[in-house]
Amino acid sequence: MTLSADEAARFAALLEEHQESLVTTWTEHVASTLRGRLSHAELQRQNSELRRGFRQALAGSAQDLAGEPAAELRAQLAELSATRARQGFTATETAVSIFSFKDAVLTTIDAASGGDAIALRDYVAFSSFVDEAALFTFDSYVRVREELIADQAEQLLELSTPVVKLWEGVVAVPLVGTLDSARAQVVMERLLQTLVDTGSPYAIIDITGVPAVDTQVAQHVLKTVVAARLMGADCIISGIRPQIAQTIVALGIEFGDIATKASLADALRYVLAKAGQTKQKRREL
8 A cells, every 4th residue: 555645745744743742752662662772862863863754755755665755764764774783683673663653653643633534544554654664674674684694604704714823834724613615615715825825834634623524524624635735735634533533434435645643733743753854854865
């Protein structure tokens, strides 16, 4: 249901004539749902701006929220949704803040018209317009929350895949948690970049913190080892616990000529010994 031009004009006049009482009543309704998580002054400021946005849209003969006259109102609703999402409010709390505008308008209509039939029909039409605005707010909120969650997931992914320098010429990647395709790609990229930056000839991939190793996890680790070898670095896999060793044997996973050690300390001792042998051979030559 859309507003007619006459209905939009009448409601624009109503929102202008009773602006103070509307904002006050609206703020009281919304404040009761937010449980004091937003100051009364800030809430009243937001509602006052939204009332102005609604009035301007209706004064421009907006018949629904998708039209050009409601462009500024849509921008205000999107900004409100983004702000509430970042502040930790729920989507329901955000949408209810818009739905409550109908209660404030109905209170004003009852007081101003005494239940006039035309005014009530206008209210029904206006109610649909507000519902559309609330749904738009809900949709905007969800999009912002999804973006925030995606950004946080990316940040956690980067934090969970550090590449550390253990010794001169030795870097390590301590893996903790499940190793999926996306994370394996990040591990590979960060390891290769660190090998380039440090010129390290040895890399240790420690899977002590990986709860279980299946065929997919093993493939990700092997791809990382192959990529590092193409960069001229020798890779050692550490953290092969008894349970993981049994799983690897049961699955028939082959690590080939890749060195494996039970712990990160064993891997580091192996690398240092190997590095010492390499230096000795160089002296002999």
